[in-house]
Amino acid sequence: MLIASIGKRIGPIAQLLESQEFAVLKLIRYGQDDSDTLFDEVKSITPDIDVSIHVIDVPTLDDEDAGGNIPRDLFKQLMDWTERSPNAKVCVTGGTPWLSHTLHHAATLANLPVIVSTHKKVEGSEMMFRYPKPLETERMKTILMTGQRGRVNILMHIEERGRVTIPELSDVMGVSDQTISFILNGRERGASKSEDIVLLGLTGIEEPLIRFVGKRETGERGPKAAEYELTEFGRDVTSLLRESN
Incomplete structure (x- = not known):
């Protein structure tokens, strides 16, 4: 409509x-x-x-x-x-x-x-x-500011770089590729039904913060690395997060 x-x-x-x-x-x-x-x-x-x-x-x-x-x-x-x-x-x-x-x-x-x-x-x-919806942007900022510091850091890093791969994020954050993949794409184990951001990941929630944009050569042997960027909603939420820091 x-x-x-x-x-x-x-x-x-x-x-x-x-x-x-x-x-x-x-x-x-x-x-x-x-x-x-x-x-x-x-x-x-x-x-x-x-x-x-x-x-x-x-x-x-x-x-x-x-x-x-x-x-x-x-x-x-x-x-x-x-x-x-x-x-x-x-x-x-x-x-x-x-x-x-x-x-x-x-x-x-x-x-x-x-x-x-x-x-x-x-x-x-x-x-x-x-x-975007103003109240939804503020609500998501509040969720991320409450016990989701790792996700906040990921959003800010992607904002600075434009597009990033999972290996690049894991190097910056000091965690495994699997951990970054869980944060981006979600996981069910250990998450309650109310924790949509954990269950569905930053790419899978109703209003995604991050989107998959393709795969990129890494310069190393093996498959190409998945590449991600902020959605428009993700950029707005990240701007609010920066103002709150």
């Missing part, structure tokens, strides 16, 4: 629609005007998507209370929409600055990942950036 602030045209989210990544689209905007045009533009890009438009009232100077309630109402709406859509994302590239900022605030409260973009007339090019 994609939830997006939008104005009169679909342009700000066209790139996302072209990816065919989303089956459901919820558009948030002011007023009913041009709704048919928006529907037509969406369907011309991705004909099979389930699209609906959620209209909110424009805040006025003589109704500040109503304007202040809009973020809370949006938060409740986001929670209702995403209850059965754990992979939903919020895009704030369209609509007025007030609308996009308000949706961004509501998405943060709802712990939803947010998509933002640069503007060609301001930054010189149009690029989209995906920011």
